[in-house]
Amino acid sequence: MQKEYPRFVSLLTKNTVALILAGGRGSRLKNLTEWRAKPAVPFAGKFRIVDFPLSNCVNSGIRRIGVITQYKAHSLLQHLHRGWSFLRGEFNEFVELMPAQQRIEESWYRGTADAVFQNMDILRSYDPTYILILAGDHVYKMDYGEMLAFHAAKGADMTVACLEVPLDDAREFGVMSVDGDQRVVDFNEKPDNPKPTPGNPDMALASMGIYIFNADFLYEQLLRDADVGSSSHDFGKDIIPYIMSRYRVFAHRFSDSCVISQPGEAPYWRDVGTVDAYWEANMELTKVTPDLNLYDENWPIWTYQAQLPPAKFVFDDEIRRGSAVDSLVSGGCIISGASVKRSLLFSNVYVHSYAEVSDSVILPDVDIGRGAVLHRAVVDKGCKIPEDLVVGRDPVEDAKRFHVTKKGITLITPDMLGQRLHHAR
Numbered sequence: 001m002q003k004e005y006p007r008f009v010s011l012l013t014k015n016t017v018a019l020i021l022a023g024g025r026g027s028r029l030k031n032l033t034e035w036r037a038k039p040a041v042p043f044a045g046k047f048r049i050v051d052f053p054l055s056n057c058v059n060s061g062i063r064r065i066g067v068i069t070q071y072k073a074h075s076l077l078q079h080l081h082r083g084w085s086f087l088r089g090e091f092n093e094f095v096e097l098m099p100a101q102q103r104i105e106e107s108w109y110r111g112t113a114d115a116v117f118q119n120m121d122i123l124r125s126y127d128p129t130y131i132l133i134l135a136g137d138h139v140y141k142m143d144y145g146e147m148l149a150f151h152a153a154k155g156a157d158m159t160v161a162c163l164e165v166p167l168d169d170a171r172e173f174g175v176m177s178v179d180g181d182q183r184v185v186d187f188n189e190k191p192d193n194p195k196p197t198p199g200n201p202d203m204a205l206a207s208m209g210i211y212i213f214n215a216d217f218l219y220e221q222l223l224r225d226a227d228v229g230s231s232s233h234d235f236g237k238d239i240i241p242y243i244m245s246r247y248r249v250f251a252h253r254f255s256d257s258c259v260i261s262q263p264g265e266a267p268y269w270r271d272v273g274t275v276d277a278y279w280e281a282n283m284e285l286t287k288v289t290p291d292l293n294l295y296d297e298n299w300p301i302w303t304y305q306a307q308l309p310p311a312k313f314v315f316d317d318e319i320r321r322g323s324a325v326d327s328l329v330s331g332g333c334i335i336s337g338a339s340v341k342r343s344l345l346f347s348n349v350y351v352h353s354y355a356e357v358s359d360s361v362i363l364p365d366v367d368i369g370r371g372a373v374l375h376r377a378v379v380d381k382g383c384k385i386p387e388d389l390v391v392g393r394d395p396v397e398d399a400k401r402f403h404v405t406k407k408g409i410t411l412i413t414p415d416m417l418g419q420r421l422h423h424a425r
Helices: 009-014 027-033 051-060 074-083 112-117 120-126 144-154 167-172 215-226 235-244 275-284 395-399
Strands: 016-021 064-069 094-099 130-135 138-140 158-166 174-178 184-189 203-214 249-253 269-271 312-314 323-325 334-336 339-341 356-358 373-375 377-379 410-412
Touching: 009 016, 009 144, 016 051, 016 112, 016 120, 016 144, 027 275, 027 410, 051 064, 051 130, 051 138, 051 144, 064 074, 064 120, 074 094, 112 120, 112 130, 112 215, 112 235, 120 215, 130 144, 130 215, 138 203, 144 158, 144 203, 144 249, 158 167, 158 174, 158 235, 167 203, 174 249, 184 235, 184 249, 203 215, 203 235, 215 235, 235 249, 269 275, 275 377, 373 377
Parallel strands: 016 064, 016 130, 064 094, 158 249, 312 334, 323 339, 339 356, 356 373, 377 410
Antiparallel strands: 130 203, 138 269, 158 203, 174 184, 174 203
8 A cells, every 4th residue: 555654664663662551450451450451461372462562662663662551560561571681771772661750740650641651751851742642451553654654644633543343342432533634533432332434333432542742742642631530531531522623633544554464464453452352363373363463573572481491292092182273382381192282381380190281271381180070161260170170061050150251261370270479471
């Protein structure tokens, strides 16, 4: 597709600071976020959700990144320290942690805009031309340089990344309308009755929670908003509706900057904010050709990974064969005379003899006992599944001990098993 802005994207990205809002709990993920922030939730066998916006930044040439944290951030901070310390401060590159410090007011972050406002003195010290604000809890691959070029070409004060979503799902997003020049003319945060896209009554144009601001303009708006007593200090609820009719606010289509690994590949973006959506997104990766290409050498996803031995499959008897089919199996796993089908195993999972795992997501350090059966389950880190436990066959019985979703996915955590692991997870 021919771009309409012949610009040097590298210069734009060099003068940009990215802020990743990673302080949210993600309550719709239920017990998966009981002891960790949503961006720290493991995903795709070896990553954390936050690795995707971070990798997008680095791959786009944005190497000055702040991560704003708040809710139960220990495991997130630990992951960032271990896996994202490779940028060189000598070259003015960094991933800097910004926990809630009450730097300006004696309060914790009250909204997305307030989280940035309370770190404004740090932002000013970086002296950026542009500020890119990202949600830390979505999975996608995007070249932010393309969006920056669009922003500069339009002479925008603010640009919002957007994509079309089914109208029934749009209530969970900021929904906008645009004119023929892609200028935002209407914006409503999580509306009860979202407006459909013109010409497509089943879809709505939704904000991705990705914003670009001219730095000085952002400072002005944050200072103004901070003085409004009735404000909830949120970008979607307060900042965008106020500036939309007063300044130049444009919408940038995700389809124009998504990273496509090969011709015919569809743009990939997932909100894994519910247990069902989380399970589905992980299960997609077990397909022969998944929608998310993790093997793209031109757009790698970076992360921290422990030094672990290779996955191991042992025993080859007729009734006791260690095997995995249509599955992802990470380092340190041992499948000992057990069967794994259409499942995703994170690191250090031990599946004992005669156990059966199918259509399941097994997080790190899980021990699955001899003869256990797990079907359509999500098993949290550190669980020790008892011998002969059967999950996924009788949802009524499962619901007595575990969380069972509307779509029949069973979530199992150590606490549900009476195994209280009060440590960073």
